[in-house]
Structures are given as structure tokens and as C-alpha cells.
Amino acid sequence: MNRRFSAFVFSGILLTCISFVASGCSRLEYAEVEKDFITCQEFDNWAKEAAGTISELPEQASYGGGEDAGKISSEAEEYTGQMSSDPGNAQNQRLDNGEFVKVEDYIPDIQIDLKYATAENFTGNVIYDFNEAYLRYGTVKKLMKVQDEVKQSGYSLKIWDAFRPAAAQFKLWQICPDSRYVANPNTGFSSHSKGNTVDITLVNRDGEEIELPTGFDDFSSKADRDYSDCSTTAAENARYLENVMQKNGFVPYAGEWWHFSDEDSYPVEEMFLS
Numbered sequence: 001m002n003r004r005f006s007a008f009v010f011s012g013i014l015l016t017c018i019s020f021v022a023s024g025c026s027r028l029e030y031a032e033v034e035k036d037f038i039t040c041q042e043f044d045n046w047a048k049e050a051a052g053t054i055s056e057l058p059e060q061a062s063y064g065g066g067e068d069a070g071k072i073s074s075e076a077e078e079y080t081g082q083m084s085s086d087p088g089n090a091q092n093q094r095l096d097n098g099e100f101v102k103v104e105d106y107i108p109d110i111q112i113d114l115k116y117a118t119a120e121n122f123t124g125n126v127i128y129d130f131n132e133a134y135l136r137y138g139t140v141k142k143l144m145k146v147q148d149e150v151k152q153s154g155y156s157l158k159i160w161d162a163f164r165p166a167a168a169q170f171k172l173w174q175i176c177p178d179s180r181y182v183a184n185p186n187t188g189f190s191s192h193s194k195g196n197t198v199d200i201t202l203v204n205r206d207g208e209e210i211e212l213p214t215g216f217d218d219f220s221s222k223a224d225r226d227y228s229d230c231s232t233t234a235a236e237n238a239r240y241l242e243n244v245m246q247k248n249g250f251v252p253y254a255g256e257w258w259h260f261s262d263e264d265s266y267p268v269e270e271m272f273l274s
Helices: 003-022 040-056 066-084 137-151 166-175 232-247
Strands: 100-102 134-136 156-161 197-203 250-252 259-262
Touching: 100 137, 134 137, 137 156, 137 197, 137 232, 137 259, 197 232, 232 250
Parallel strands: none
Antiparallel strands: 100 134, 156 197, 197 259, 250 259
8 A cells, every 4th residue: 555545544543542542441451351352552552653653654655744644643642641641531540349439520410418518417417527429439330320311301319428437427326326317336337338328319400309208317207118108299209219229220228218329339438538
């Protein structure tokens, strides 16, 4: 093939390489991609070689001249540099499912109203001093799917409680040492301290909470999943939320319509946000 066509082909190869490398493949172990015929490190080296070949083509043979070829190479380096330096880009990161992440970094349109960061909870006290919801990355990925689904019905998720530090659980127990309402941290933490559990509700397009059986931290019989003692609308909304959450890998707690845990469990985390 002539050199002009070679430059065109190499340009296409380079763009493919950029996409592959930017996706984080160069950080994978070979064992994870052994179904491919080339390791990620080899592919990375090949991409660099292709970029170098384009930049070295003589001016009259390049796709748009030697200057354009050099521009392609420099833009490729700039693009991959931007991708690797953007820690907030969810699609750029290859995280372990057990890592803690800020929910809003991955679901920017979700609403956050952490009740234990205020006195608007059954204790009347501020339990922890942060206003951002954190969960395990694996749990957030599932919650992303839930958010996408409820948005199609005109709703959005609203988080009332997510990861709860171990110290916060001890504080709750100190205020209310009653295992009917608070998990005793001396014998076993709340699943919130595992980072895979959320207390959640639904809001409409105007950001207003829709009708559900009760508000947050209601310890009456209306809070359970029986739904026979609440309005028809509240029952339908609660069942809708429950069904969508279960469909996407969450297990509902029978005693609280708002409480869901990821079916994938994780150990209690005693250091994060402590």
C-alpha cells in the first residue's frame, strides 16, 4: 500500500488504541484478559509504536502532511493524559467493588438528604458530621441501574442514610440502647456500617417526596412491608420501589420499607470516615 494510505490506516489504529488504553485495560492483569490474543501491555506498546510511526512519516506521505501527523500523535498523548488524570470519571476508573466511593460522583442527579447529619431523626441529635453519601463501589453500580430505571417513570432516588461509621453506631446506641430500634455495636453492627446498605425514598420531577407509607425512622407498624395499613397510593409506590431495588440486586428489610442492602455482602468498616 502507498504511504498516504498507510498513514490513514495508522490513524485508525491509533484511535482504537486510545480507546482501549483509556478504558483502563493497561492496568489489567493478563489473567483477566487471557481470552484475548494479546496482553494489555503488548497492546499498549503496540499503540505507542503506531503513534511513533505516524509522527515519523515524511510530510508528503502523511494523511494531512507531516504537521498533521505530529498533531495526531500529540493529541493522542493529551487525550490519554486527561483521561488518566480525571479521578471523577467513573468510566475511566477500574475500582475494586469493595472500595468506598462518593455516590454523587457516579449518580450526579441523585438527591442526598442524610438524616443523621442533622437532628431530623428519631434521636433529635446529629449523629455524624458529613453530608455526602458513601457506599461500596459495587453497590453504587447497582444503584446506578435503579436510578436509570426510576427516571424512566418520572422519579429520582433520594438517600436518607448510606454508609454509617462505626463511631456513629456507638453514638446511636448510647442515645437509644434498645435493640428493637438500634443495632447493638457491641454484639453486631448495623449493615449500614458495611457500606452496602441504603435508606432510600423516591421524589418526583420537582424534587418532592412522593407518598409512601411513612417518613424516615418511623417505628410504627406502618413502616413494615405489609402495606395493609397505609393508603393504596403509598402501598403501590412502596411496592414499586421494592421491586426495582430487588430487580437490581438489593434485599429489602421487612421492618422498614426504606431500608435495602446489597445482596453482595462486605465486612464492617471501622476506619473509613472514623
